Amino acid sequence: MNGYKTKKIRVGRLFIGGDAPLAVQTMWKLPLSATVLDDCITELMTLEKMGCSLVRFSVPDMESAEFLGRLAERVSMPLVADIHFDWRIAVRVMDFPVSKVRINPGNIGSRDKVANVVKKALDKGIAIRVGVNTGSLPRNIRDMDRAEALVTAAEEELSILESLNFKDVIFSLKASDIETTVKANRIFASRHQYPLHLGLTEAGPLIPGTVKSTAALLPLLRDGIGDTIRVSLSDDCRKEVLVGMEIARASGRLNMGVNIVSCPRCSRYSFDVMSFLKKAQDYLQTVNKPLTVAIMGCVVNGPGEAAHADIAISGVGKTIYIYKQGKKVQEVAEDEAFEAFINHIESLI
Ligand code: SF4
Known part of the structure; x- marks a missing residue:
């Protein structure tokens, strides 16, 4: 492995980066509601037994924030709130014991809006992931080389976070093609010591998604780049964890299962x-x-x-x-x- 040593960040009961083990994660596929919370808790227990370390939930509105909050109060597994567009949802969801908030620089908005999210995260000791995707890049950089644009978007957000003295940040730079994803993550890892969440976004159905994700993630992981991974499949969470665990083991970065x-x-x-x-x-x-x-x-x-x-x-x-x-x-x-x-x-x- 090369020397890409990253900062170690606390995410709930988990650490990501530094000498922490590579963490496999997945993303919940359905809206949360009062009627599905018990089933969700049961499924989280199965995912955890399979080796999943954290699970991300989309939080498109305030009602979803309440349901995720109720779920987070009932489980010990670190849960991640995924926020697009509305910074107020991020602020509200941090009233609950979520472990990380993901924001997207392409749509979270101005520095003031990010500052509100950061202030609450600092108060609560909650980590932030800046998740940049080629599908939702800020308008002003959409004409750049896609890998360079991912890095630029991440670095613009980083400069805002650092100016607000916020350091508990994890980055992801994702494209749906292998070359862009690998290139962007190599550039970012060579310049910064923040932990990286790796993934190929919208990788596809089970078999093509598995092959493409493996082709993108394995060389990075083997070079010591990447601290947590999520395999994005048009399939269920268990398959995402199963494939993630296989990639993690194949990389030699996780000896488990x-x-x-x-x-x-x-x-x-x-x-x-x-x-x-x-x-x-x-x-x-x-x-x-x-x-x-x-x-x-x-x-x-x-x-x-x-x-x-x-x-x-x-x-x-x-x-x-x-x-x-x-x-x-x-x-x-x-x-x-x-x-x-x-x-x-x-x-x-
Ligand atoms: S182990 Fe035996 S049955 Fe299996 S593929 Fe090899 S020869 Fe065939």
């Missing part, structure tokens, strides 16, 4: 890896310990992968073999394999 090794299956298979994974995957995603699990279809690579896995499973005919840290520990019938496999994982966590 289960690394699944599984065979793609071919006509040689005697153990149906795909059906087994369909049953096991939801559970494995919530195991919050660094484990490697190998799920293999036959004896060709099964024992070899088992040697490097904490728990491995493979089969010959109707007999299923379970390996623990390279040693065969159990033979079971196919219909008993799932329960036995889960029991062995539970013994390690």
